Amino acid sequence: MENKNASRREFLTAGMLAAGVATGCSSKKNPFDGYSDSSIKASGETVKLLSVDGEIIEMDKAFLKPVPDLPISNSEARKGIDGKKFVMVIDLSRCKNVGACKSACNHAHQLNPGQNWIKVLPMQDAEHTAPYWEPTTCMHCDEPPCVKVCPVDATFKRQDGIVLIDSDRCIGCRFCMAACPYSTRVFNWQEPILEKEIAAQPYSCETSMPQKMGTVSKCDFCPDMARKGELPHCVSACPNGVFAFGDMNEDSVTNGTETFRFSELIKSKAGYRLMEDLGTKPRVYYLPPANRNFPYESGLENVDTEDKKYQLK
Amino acid sequence: MENTTALINEQITKDLLPQKFGKRGMIWTGALIVIALIGAFAYYRQLRYGLVVTSMRDYVSWGIYISNFVFFVAISLVGSLITAVFRLANVHWSTPLTRIAEIIAVSAIVFASLIIIVDMGRPERFVNLFMYGRIQSPIVWDVIVISTYFVISLLLLYLPLLPDLKILIARESKDAKGLQKMYRFLGSFWKGLAIQEKINNKAVTILCITIIPVAFCIHTVTSWLFATTYRPGWDSTNFGAYFISGAFLVGAGGVVVAMYVFRKVYKLEKYINEMHFDKMGKIVVMLALLYLYFNVNEYLVPAFKMKKPEEAHLTQLFAGEFAPLFWFAICVGMLIPIAILLFKKGRKPVPMFVAGIMIVIGAWFKRYLIVTPTLLHPFLPMYNVPESYHHYFPSWEEWAIAIGSLAGALLVITFFARIFPIIPIHETIIEQHETAE
Amino acid sequence: MKLQNNYKLFFILITAFYCNSIWAEEPKPKLLVDVGYHLDNNTFPFVSIFTKSKIEKKFIAVPNISVKVYLGQEADANLLGTVITNKYGKGMISFPVSVNTLWDTLSQFKLIATSVAGKKYESVSNEVSLTKAKIYIDTLWADGVRSIAVTIKIKSGNEWKPVKDVETKIVIKRSVGNLSIGDKETYTTDSTGKATAEFTKVGMPGDAGGNIIIVGKTEDNELYGNISLERKVKWGTPLVNVNTFDQRTLFATRDKAPLWLLFLAGFIFITVWAVIIYLFLQIIKIRKAGMENWPDIA
Ligand code: SF4
Numbered sequence A: 001m002e003n004k005n006a007s008r009r010e011f012l013t014a015g016m017l018a019a020g021v022a023t024g025c026s027s028k029k030n031p032f033d034g035y036s037d038s039s040i041k042a043s044g045e046t047v048k049l050l051s052v053d054g055e056i057i058e059m060d061k062a063f064l065k066p067v068p069d070l071p072i073s074n075s076e077a078r079k080g081i082d083g084k085k086f087v088m089v090i091d092l093s094r095c096k097n098v099g100a101c102k103s104a105c106n107h108a109h110q111l112n113p114g115q116n117w118i119k120v121l122p123m124q125d126a127e128h129t130a131p132y133w134e135p136t137t138c139m140h141c142d143e144p145p146c147v148k149v150c151p152v153d154a155t156f157k158r159q160d161g162i163v164l165i166d167s168d169r170c171i172g173c174r175f176c177m178a179a180c181p182y183s184t185r186v187f188n189w190q191e192p193i194l195e196k197e198i199a200a201q202p203y204s205c206e207t208s209m210p211q212k213m214g215t216v217s218k219c220d221f222c223p224d225m226a227r228k229g230e231l232p233h234c235v236s237a238c239p240n241g242v243f244a245f246g247d248m249n250e251d252s253v254t255n256g257t258e259t260f261r262f263s264e265l266i267k268s269k270a271g272y273r274l275m276e277d278l279g280t281k282p283r284v285y286y287l288p289p290a291n292r293n294f295p296y297e298s299g300l301e302n303v304d305t306e307d308k309k310y311q312l313k
Numbered sequence B: 001m002e003n004t005t006a007l008i009n010e011q012i013t014k015d016l017l018p019q020k021f022g023k024r025g026m027i028w029t030g031a032l033i034v035i036a037l038i039g040a041f042a043y044y045r046q047l048r049y050g051l052v053v054t055s056m057r058d059y060v061s062w063g064i065y066i067s068n069f070v071f072f073v074a075i076s077l078v079g080s081l082i083t084a085v086f087r088l089a090n091v092h093w094s095t096p097l098t099r100i101a102e103i104i105a106v107s108a109i110v111f112a113s114l115i116i117i118v119d120m121g122r123p124e125r126f127v128n129l130f131m132y133g134r135i136q137s138p139i140v141w142d143v144i145v146i147s148t149y150f151v152i153s154l155l156l157l158y159l160p161l162l163p164d165l166k167i168l169i170a171r172e173s174k175d176a177k178g179l180q181k182m183y184r185f186l187g188s189f190w191k192g193l194a195i196q197e198k199i200n201n202k203a204v205t206i207l208c209i210t211i212i213p214v215a216f217c218i219h220t221v222t223s224w225l226f227a228t229t230y231r232p233g234w235d236s237t238n239f240g241a242y243f244i245s246g247a248f249l250v251g252a253g254g255v256v257v258a259m260y261v262f263r264k265v266y267k268l269e270k271y272i273n274e275m276h277f278d279k280m281g282k283i284v285v286m287l288a289l290l291y292l293y294f295n296v297n298e299y300l301v302p303a304f305k306m307k308k309p310e311e312a313h314l315t316q317l318f319a320g321e322f323a324p325l326f327w328f329a330i331c332v333g334m335l336i337p338i339a340i341l342l343f344k345k346g347r348k349p350v351p352m353f354v355a356g357i358m359i360v361i362g363a364w365f366k367r368y369l370i371v372t373p374t375l376l377h378p379f380l381p382m383y384n385v386p387e388s389y390h391h392y393f394p395s396w397e398e399w400a401i402a403i404g405s406l407a408g409a410l411l412v413i414t415f416f417a418r419i420f421p422i423i424p425i426h427e428t429i430i431e432q433h434e435t436a437e
Numbered sequence C: 001m002k003l004q005n006n007y008k009l010f011f012i013l014i015t016a017f018y019c020n021s022i023w024a025e026e027p028k029p030k031l032l033v034d035v036g037y038h039l040d041n042n043t044f045p046f047v048s049i050f051t052k053s054k055i056e057k058k059f060i061a062v063p064n065i066s067v068k069v070y071l072g073q074e075a076d077a078n079l080l081g082t083v084i085t086n087k088y089g090k091g092m093i094s095f096p097v098s099v100n101t102l103w104d105t106l107s108q109f110k111l112i113a114t115s116v117a118g119k120k121y122e123s124v125s126n127e128v129s130l131t132k133a134k135i136y137i138d139t140l141w142a143d144g145v146r147s148i149a150v151t152i153k154i155k156s157g158n159e160w161k162p163v164k165d166v167e168t169k170i171v172i173k174r175s176v177g178n179l180s181i182g183d184k185e186t187y188t189t190d191s192t193g194k195a196t197a198e199f200t201k202v203g204m205p206g207d208a209g210g211n212i213i214i215v216g217k218t219e220d221n222e223l224y225g226n227i228s229l230e231r232k233v234k235w236g237t238p239l240v241n242v243n244t245f246d247q248r249t250l251f252a253t254r255d256k257a258p259l260w261l262l263f264l265a266g267f268i269f270i271t272v273w274a275v276i277i278y279l280f281l282q283i284i285k286i287r288k289a290g291m292e293n294w295p296d297i298a
């Protein structure tokens, strides 16, 4: 069955050439330039192809390339992308609780009211220390307690560092929610409200969609976007460049406009991870809220009361 | 002499044979069935609309289902205590209590597993536990150990029942056809032969030895469902012992209650007498003191340090939102029963019955306090969630299912007592002879 | 008859309402079309299209727009092709063989993008006028310091001439954002058309062989568009990817449970169940004993 799918996929790939090139096409600021292989040489050999819109297009053969935007099989999704070690850096000195990360994420993943994979917490560590805004995602822990306790491998750790959930497998025991010290997991207490076309899709661990009643979900680091060579939705949505996403194996992270050498950034700005003492080894690093771009109070006007009021029926 | 023995035997048999429900029995059974059916209806609603019908939300993701589960597992431990420990220690006075204890254990463990399925968001995927079970997960340990304990408990119920089955079969005419068929199916091969007795005795001894570690496992593993997480109030190395001592206490309390009720209803004053209550009372006191000791450990030590994550949790328990319930559970579940049972007068049937009820009720709320307050005190502040996520009070569906499951467990015990002799006839006879000689 | 009249009236009313609501609407958002010219590795030119619209001071991508792209002038002979933008409002087209001869003769050129009028948006057009340019990369080594020099040349007549004051980026290619090889974000060419950047990112992980790819490029240059060139150099440290994925751990998958756990759990399980099975055998034994003595009853 899987094999059959695979060959079908290749076929589609050729068929969707026109679309394929479009996907590979880099906008000027495509942060994942590495994915679009620009070293192709024109072969001079052209092929005629049918575009998705029924037009016949002539194209140089060298431009034929697989479209990464196709469904990934479950076993592939469970393994992850070879050679990658995804990492995120959240710069607390830039956050003023705009909430664009949250809404972009909620929109992209069709989260229901009351569900937030990203939370922007008002924090104050001690009575006389300064308050700050702290966006939290899933930490994609390297030794994830949530994965340890899952009885059915429904949540799992991939080789590229991402922790994902298979909602087709999850039995809804919610042990992982109790085990996660960062309280990042949300549960689908009722039948999720979804757009029709999304609801009709088969579930994919990499898009975490469509969500299913009685299963758990959480921030997934948008591995589907990474495969396409794009940044997670929160990273590109934040107007202040709070989030930087990247690959530790390449020692670089980017917030879309700026790119940093990860090791240097963490060193010069004294990066740290949350609850280091628990030994969960998160893959999300924080930069302390020093030399802030905005005062804490400026974030208060963005405090979102919508979620608060919402009542599940 | 021969004659009197036969007479005594006949009398004992007559006293102890299962009896048809009287009027009160009918009302009792009917009430239980109604409560259980309401619970079933609530569960139907939950299946239909999802867990949204409960009050559990993202922070309090485990509610009274889980505390009820822990309660059932706890009370089921009693089977091993009364039967196995006493049998091994050659304590004879406990003979009339063994079957009561065993049936409590079996029905509690059945409902523990049912309630765990009720708690699942995707009950139809229960098979995943067997298809994709992951030995690293404490839930899988729990599944293994609970099913093992269930089988062992059934055996421990069944093997000592064999001689009684023979007696039941012998009184063929008096019973309904269906029952007779079942008795025959279960025990027609038991002829009371010396060799059978020998094998059976040996088997029961082996069972008693096996069931003790398994019983310890089942509750320790259940405590690990909590203790393997980082949460304040759960993150304790003491948890296994704490849970087991609590389980012994509630189990013993449950047996006291059952003793009293059966004695009253089946007029068994001759077989369950004040001596039994007195001895059980002493044991309950000892267990209550032990549990109190673990409670002091569990709360005093973290309270002394007041680590930051624990602080909110403990202050809520001692003086905050949960304080009334907390002190209620401590007083009613431990202190008052201890005060009653320390005195000889307190170890009479009626005060014992009251103390037993208190222990059971206190224990139920204690389980609730172990599960819920912890979840309301996560490490990071509760934020960006609906207001209702900040609190937890069970919905009617949850109450109905929890109470329905308790009713179901009582129903199993009731029916068992209707079908089988709740006090082992054969053993009582033997015992009678031994004491007579 | 009366009924019909009623219907008519109803219909008119509805139509009136409908029109009213259309007239009352805000002015239609205008479609904007961005045109970008790209030349990768001095071989293959292509055009990128981005359709967007400004809503509430924010640019929002507009998907599914057909855009016709022309070279030089809006004539059928000069049509490069039609692009339909994807769900992110983006599309791209390469130069067809048919324009090759025309393309080769040009040193300055114009790209015109015209959207096809649709239901929601009217046809809009946008154009860019650019000079053909090429980019070259040289690696330098002086006093133990590595540098990269990027040269930009433009076509003037039949020659390629270096050009000054062009802002270039000299970066290490990463899958996640491109990291400048030096301390500055951009480097500007001097009168010889050269921009030099010192390689300060020593020790960047490369591929398994320590290769990294250096890219020199112009970005959205008003005169030359986006031209870029890659060069593989062995300046990185070989990548050692520590993959613990296949290790037996508590957080691994079920087939990778730690051995100690497997043995411990297995040992306990087997012991207890051996006893249980033994007990079942005992029951069978009891049964047999009973049957043997009174076979008739059984
Ligand atoms: S943050 Fe929580 S959910 Fe995410 S990997 Fe860590 S423990 Fe698991």
Ligand code: SF4
Residues within 6 Å of the ligand: A149, A150, A151, A152, A153, A154, A155, A165, A169, A170, A171, A172, A173, A174, A175, A176, A177, A215, A216
């Ligand atoms: S709720 Fe789902 S993902 Fe979480 S532990 Fe249970 S089965 Fe695993």
